[in-house]
Amino acid sequence: MTTATATPLAERMRGIVGAGNVLSSASDLVVYECDGFTIEKNKPDVVVFPSSTEQIVAIVKACVELGVPFVPRGAGTSLAGGCLPVGGGVMIGLAKMKRILEVNYRDRYAVIEPGVVNLWLTNHLKPQGYHFAPDPSSQGACTIGGNVATNSGGPHTLKYGVTVNHVLGVELVLPDGRVVHTGGPVEDAPGYDLTGVIVGSEGTFGVAAKAWVRITRNPEAYRTLLGVFETVDDATNTISDIIGAGIIPGAREMLDSLILQAVEAAFRFGFPLDAGAVLIMEVDGLDAGLDQDAERIIEIAKKNNAREVRKANTDAERLLLWKSRKQAFGAVGRLAPSYCTQDGVVPRTKLPLILRFIQEMGAKYDLRIANVFHAGDGNIHPIILFDERDADQVKRVLNASHAILDECIRLGGSVTGEHGIGVEKIDFMPKLFTPDDLAMMVRLRTAFNPDNRCSPHKMLPTAGACIEQSKAGRRAAL
Amino acid sequence: MTMTRTPLPTVAPERDAGIDYELFLDCVHCGLCTSACPTYVELGDENDSPRGRIYLMRAVTDGRIELDDAVQKHLDLCLDCRACESACPSGVQYGKLIEPFRIHMQTIGKKPDNLSWLQKFALYHMTPYAGRMRLALAPARFAQWTGMDWLAQKLGMTYLMPRSLRQMHEMLPPLKPHYGSLPEVLPAEGPRRARVALFTGCAADAFFPETNLATARVLQKNGCEVWIPRKQGCCGALHFHAAFDEPAKQFARQNCAAFGFSEPEALAKEVDAIIVNAAGCGAMLKDYGHLFHGAAEEDVAKLFAKKVKDISEFLIELGPIKPTQPMKLKATYHDACHLCHGQQIRKQPRQLLEMIPELQFVPLNESEICCGAAGSYNLTQPEMAERLGERKAKHILDTGADAVFTANVGCLIQVRRYLRAQKHEMLIAHPVDALWASYGGK
Numbered sequence: 073m074t075t076a077t078a079t080p081l082a083e084r085m086r087g088i089v090g091a092g093n094v095l096s097s098a099s100d101l102v103v104y105e106c107d108g109f110t111i112e113k114n115k116p117d118v119v120v121f122p123s124s125t126e127q128i129v130a131i132v133k134a135c136v137e138l139g140v141p142f143v144p145r146g147a148g149t150s151l152a153g154g155c156l157p158v159g160g161g162v163m164i165g166l167a168k169m170k171r172i173l174e175v176n177y178r179d180r181y182a183v184i185e186p187g188v189v190n191l192w193l194t195n196h197l198k199p200q201g202y203h204f205a206p207d208p209s210s211q212g213a214c215t216i217g218g219n220v221a222t223n224s225g226g227p228h229t230l231k232y233g234v235t236v237n238h239v240l241g242v243e244l245v246l247p248d249g250r251v252v253h254t255g256g257p258v259e260d261a262p263g264y265d266l267t268g269v270i271v272g273s274e275g276t277f278g279v280a281a282k283a284w285v286r287i288t289r290n291p292e293a294y295r296t297l298l299g300v301f302e303t304v305d306d307a308t309n310t311i312s313d314i315i316g317a318g319i320i321p322g323a324r325e326m327l328d329s330l331i332l333q334a335v336e337a338a339f340r341f342g343f344p345l346d347a348g349a350v351l352i353m354e355v356d357g358l359d360a361g362l363d364q365d366a367e368r369i370i371e372i373a374k375k376n377n378a379r380e381v382r383k384a385n386t387d388a389e390r391l392l393l394w395k396s397r398k399q400a401f402g403a404v405g406r407l408a409p410s411y412c413t414q415d416g417v418v419p420r421t422k423l424p425l426i427l428r429f430i431q432e433m434g435a436k437y438d439l440r441i442a443n444v445f446h447a448g449d450g451n452i453h454p455i456i457l458f459d460e461r462d463a464d465q466v467k468r469v470l471n472a473s474h475a476i477l478d479e480c481i482r483l484g485g486s487v488t489g490e491h492g493i494g495v496e497k498i499d500f501m502p503k504l505f506t507p508d509d510l511a512m513m514v515r516l517r518t519a520f521n522p523d524n525r526c527s528p529h530k531m532l533p534t535a536g537a538c539i540e541q542s543k544a545g546r547r548a549a550l
Numbered sequence: 551m552t553m554t555r556t557p558l559p560t561v562a563p564e565r566d567a568g569i570d571y572e573l574f575l576d577c578v579h580c581g582l583c584t585s586a587c588p589t590y591v592e593l594g595d596e597n598d599s600p601r602g603r604i605y606l607m608r609a610v611t612d613g614r615i616e617l618d619d620a621v622q623k624h625l626d627l628c629l630d631c632r633a634c635e636s637a638c639p640s641g642v643q644y645g646k647l648i649e650p651f652r653i654h655m656q657t658i659g660k661k662p663d664n665l666s667w668l669q670k671f672a673l674y675h676m677t678p679y680a681g682r683m684r685l686a687l688a689p690a691r692f693a694q695w696t697g698m699d700w701l702a703q704k705l706g707m708t709y710l711m712p713r714s715l716r717q718m719h720e721m722l723p724p725l726k727p728h729y730g731s732l733p734e735v736l737p738a739e740g741p742r743r744a745r746v747a748l749f750t751g752c753a754a755d756a757f758f759p760e761t762n763l764a765t766a767r768v769l770q771k772n773g774c775e776v777w778i779p780r781k782q783g784c785c786g787a788l789h790f791h792a793a794f795d796e797p798a799k800q801f802a803r804q805n806c807a808a809f810g811f812s813e814p815e816a817l818a819k820e821v822d823a824i825i826v827n828a829a830g831c832g833a834m835l836k837d838y839g840h841l842f843h844g845a846a847e848e849d850v851a852k853l854f855a856k857k858v859k860d861i862s863e864f865l866i867e868l869g870p871i872k873p874t875q876p877m878k879l880k881a882t883y884h885d886a887c888h889l890c891h892g893q894q895i896r897k898q899p900r901q902l903l904e905m906i907p908e909l910q911f912v913p914l915n916e917s918e919i920c921c922g923a924a925g926s927y928n929l930t931q932p933e934m935a936e937r938l939g940e941r942k943a944k945h946i947l948d949t950g951a952d953a954v955f956t957a958n959v960g961c962l963i964q965v966r967r968y969l970r971a972q973k974h975e976m977l978i979a980h981p982v983d984a985l986w987a988s989y990g991g992k
Contacts, residue, residue, distance in 0.1 A: 110578075
């Protein structure tokens with residue numbers, strides 16, 4: 073797009089949302105050239121901030137008329153380039169649509185606009201003892217619109233389910249400007265589960281303008297345990313055994329020895345530095361029965377050669393343990409100037425295999441790799457440490473990353489647990505799916521987005537218009 | 551389909567702005583800071599978020615964009631509240647980016663002139679000097695005492711004042727009579743547990759003299775001998791945050807000397823702590839080492855900074871004497887930015903308040919979002935300051951509390967102003983005021 077066409081576009085947008093809600097100067101657009109995935113960059117021609125469904129409709133219709141692509145953006149915390157405006161065009165910034173429209177405690181749902189930050193909803197519900205269950209690590213900043221687009225997970229995913237299990241309905245502006253409603257406050261609506269199809273479509277089906285989400289009662293009590301293990305194998309086997317025994321922990325996070333060193337250097341929590349791995353395990357629910365669950369977990373951990381299992385006796389101790397987990401990524405900065413976080417999934421029982429493979433890749437490519445992740449659902453986040461100024465190292469990081477993701481596929485898993493495909497992992501799609509699978513997905517997208525005007529070139533590789541990946545390491549905090 | 555690729559710069563960029571370029575690289579662009587930023591929460595434009603501002607500063611430094619008026623507007627709108635530093639998982643030192651960059655903008659003449667000469671005179675030549683400030687406030691104190699001020703407001707006569715003076719007048723809290731001056735050394739009550747020096751500040755002492763008095767008395771009550779060095783001055787924060795580097799350093803040198811840190815053998819060695827009750831001053835005093843980074847004074851400044859303690863931080867470490875007088879109040883607490891983000895002090899002031907018998911403590915939603923005071927921000931960016939002031943007042947009213955406590959002079963003035971705008975009479979004070987009252991002080 074040239075400046076000559078961009079200016080009337082901006083004018084048109086100003087007519088819809090007012091001058092104060094359109095960004096079009098070169099310096100104002102720079103920050104919108106990427107999200108948390110910084111390898112690929114492209115500036116939109118304009119950024120528009122609508123404040124209602126009607127304004128989104130008007131924006132979309134203008135884009136159709138002028139023949140320009142558009143892409144929605146929430147807080148821009150996504151890690152796979154889902155917000156990248158490929159081909160320029162209009163970026164629809166939803167950050168100003170942040171109202172909580174209705175909360176119904178008796179029917180247990182809330183109606184929200186897409187720009188509501190995940191944690192704001194939980195904070196809003198807190199006085200009544202409720203929360204919004206999907207809790208990605210970025211929940212303090214990411215928007216629920218973005219959670220709907222990427223079907224976000226989080227530490228409590230295994231027990232409480234991912235975003236799709238908590239979205240009852242969506243108001244969607246289709247890429248031709250029509251507005252459709254799928255689902256709603258009533259459970260189990262007849263017909264196709266279109267809400268389920270829309271959640272996780274990474275913005276390729278249209279722009280969500282409203283969502284009906286489930287709200288969840290806070291658990292009455294918690295038991296939080298810290299298991300110390302000599303080896304990563306013992307720790308991961310413990311996880312599988314606990315779930316095999318029928319106990320579904322609210323959360324279970326694993327930290328390996330390299331992460332422990334970083335956390336200890338940063339916060340001095342008193343973790344055993346000679347341990348191979350530690351597990352933070354939490355059971356929650358009704359107070360009665362939790363002690364028995366905790367005892368069973370301790371038993372299982374001991375059977376898997378746990379050196380010791382500590383119990384958090386007070387709320388303060390529990391918070392201290394969680395702080396160490398949640399701030400782990402920040403501490404990694406102490407080990408190396410740059411790091412690259414991968415996101416992959418394997419069946420839970422294959423965790424020992426993939427972790428051993430990761431260790432081998434570290435040795436093969438002469439890289440240090442730390443592991444901290446949601447162990448319960450087999451979602452791994454190997455953190456590869458490097459220095460981005462060393463070109464050879466960057467190349468090795470990329471090779472190791474790809475080898476690890478390929479191994480995830482080989483073990484029957486996938487290349488993303490919660491970050492999404494976006495543009496980052498588009499090349500992996502043909503490895504994960506057959507041409508027929510992909511063709512089916514394209515047909516589904518065509519039903520919503522026939523001209524591929526909304527979020528073009530995301531998620532599904534397009535023949536003849538593929539995006540070549542830059543050969544550089546990525547740095548992201550999650 | 552082609553894509554524009556902007557490679558990460560690997561060549562040495564221009565260093566005009568005096569920023570350590572490595573500090574830019576700490577930011578991994580994850581965006582977790584955005585929703586902690588008051589201006590982003592209000593405006594929803596990422597150019598007004600910490601990640602956006604870092605991106606702008608880096609783009610200017612890399613020569614990708616011009617430092618034009620639009621860029622400058624986004625950088626000027628930053629409150630320097632450091633909420634982003636608390637939120638950042640990667641440990642980005644945002645203050646060490648924005649502050650040198652602002653000094654750079656000032657040096658190249660890009661600082662906007664949105665303060666009137668009267669406001670500038672008041673800010674940089676009156677406020678930092680406790681004595682001048684007391685004199686300047688004397689007519690206002692007299693007018694409030696006689697009721698003339700109330701009458702003038704009722705009659706709308708304050709609208710006869712020049713706009714800039716009226717802005718400042720609106721901010722003025724009810725002024726209590728000044729306690730005069732305290733002796734240089736106050737003895738400990740009971741067995742001596744510590745020997746401390748008290749930093750009394752400038753504006754705080756003129757606006758809220760009762761808080762300095764309460765601080766000194768509370769310390770005495772807790773077995774501290776209190777030394778109030780006579781030659782101390784403003785902490786320098788007002789100048790430093792407005793990018794006037796040199797006057798700030800002058801004040802820092804003056805304070806190091808006044809507290810006995812210019813000669814290594816002097817008095818300071820015998821002081822257990824330098825106590826400060828204003829969050830903004832405390833954050834500045836604790837940062838003296840950084841202020842003199844690489845300069846001859848650095849070592850002395852670091853020694854000084856190590857001794858500085860906020861009053862609540864110090865009392866909780868010491869183990870405060872239990873207050874006994876009941877206060878039948880529903881109270882809440884607003885986190886001053888320079889206490890919670892600047893000094894990571896959150897629990898201690900709440901612990902002090904919760905010790906008071908019959909005081910019912912209720913949490914405040916968004917307690918860590920800036921109230922809009924931010925030093926001289928309410929004069930330089932009145933529009934955003936007002937939006938944040940109203941936002942804060944709404945949250946305070948939502949708690950249903952009868953009292954709100956906060957540990958910084960700017961917040962006290964701002965919170966009072968916007969609560970008053972909503973016609974609500976409420977007790978607004980420093981936690982140490984409450985503690986002293988519960989000790990039975992007057």
